[in-house]
Amino acid sequence: MKSWSWRRQVKDTSGVPIFDLRHHGSAMKNLWTVESPDGQRIAELKHVSSGRRSDLDMVVPTGKDKEDDVVLQVRQKDQSAITTRVFSKDICIAELLLQESNDISNLSQVDRSSWKVRIAGGVDPAVVSHLSILYTD
Numbered sequence: 001m002k003s004w005s006w007r008r009q010v011k012d013t014s015g016v017p018i019f020d021l022r023h024h025g026s027a028m029k030n031l032w033t034v035e036s037p038d039g040q041r042i043a044e045l046k047h048v049s050s051g052r053r054s055d056l057d058m059v060v061p062t063g064k065d066k067e068d069d070v071v072l073q074v075r076q077k078d079q080s081a082i083t084t085r086v087f088s089k090d091i092c093i094a095e096l097l098l099q100e101s102n103d104i105s106n107l108s109q110v111d112r113s114s115w116k117v118r119i120a121g122g123v124d125p126a127v128v129s130h131l132s133i134l135y136t137d
Helices: 125-136
Strands: 006-011 017-023 032-035 041-047 056-060 070-076 083-088 091-100 114-119
Touching: 114 125
Parallel strands: none
Antiparallel strands: 006 017, 017 032, 032 041, 041 056, 056 070, 070 083, 083 091, 091 114
């Protein structure tokens, strides 16, 4: 292990950094954070099930009291997490569907993963887009 934490920078198509995804500690259930390019915490993610490692709770701080924070639950629908749903207050606001898997061992030349994302009406697509990038990366 080179480090107790893991960090991956997500960039747009022109190479400009959008955010960093950071894992704190060595255990899978430790805290994950999403940070802006200037280091501000945008969101926190935490695994909620050891048997279903794709199940996450995501907290987006609003800058007010903690009770006003936005909490999203990301839950795999099936055993392989081919379909994953995003809930807010027990209402499904989005669904991510793996359409094509990158079932090749060396991804240095190609990444064939393809995801379809459906978003409920009235939901800010930017929130789900960021969550989709985090989840499928």
